Amino acid sequence: MGSLSSGSTGSGAGPDAPQCSRRGCRAAARWRLRWNNPRIHPPGRRKEWLACGEHRSWLEAYLNERGLWRETLPLGADDGAGDGGDAHA
Numbered sequence: 001m002g003s004l005s006s007g008s009t010g011s012g013a014g015p016d017a018p019q020c021s022r023r024g025c026r027a028a029a030r031w032r033l034r035w036n037n038p039r040i041h042p043p044g045r046r047k048e049w050l051a052c053g054e055h056r057s058w059l060e061a062y063l064n065e066r067g068l069w070r071e072t073l074p075l076g077a078d079d080g081a082g083d084g085g086d087a088h089a
């Protein structure tokens with residue numbers, strides 16, 4: 001399948017309750033894992049995965065192994081559902 005590049009998750013759940021990005025997990029997300037794949041993304045681009053408390057470290061390790069992980073932020077600290085221009089100075 002072609003990957004539609006832009007990030008909106010295809011999992012149609014309620015807009016209200018962000019869920020963990022781990023496959024098969026339906027727990028409420030508590031963390032935002034921000035990552036970037038330099039091979040396919042421009043350097044300033046950030047993709048975001050959501051993680052529940054249980055899968056945060058799993059997903060972090062997954063990204064880290066591939067050199068993609070950038071940072072993990074608590075969900076809700078800055079709730080800008082945006083996958084895009086997030087330029088804090």
Ligand SMILES: [Zn+2]
Nearest residue numbers: 020025052055
């Ligand atoms: Zn989970």
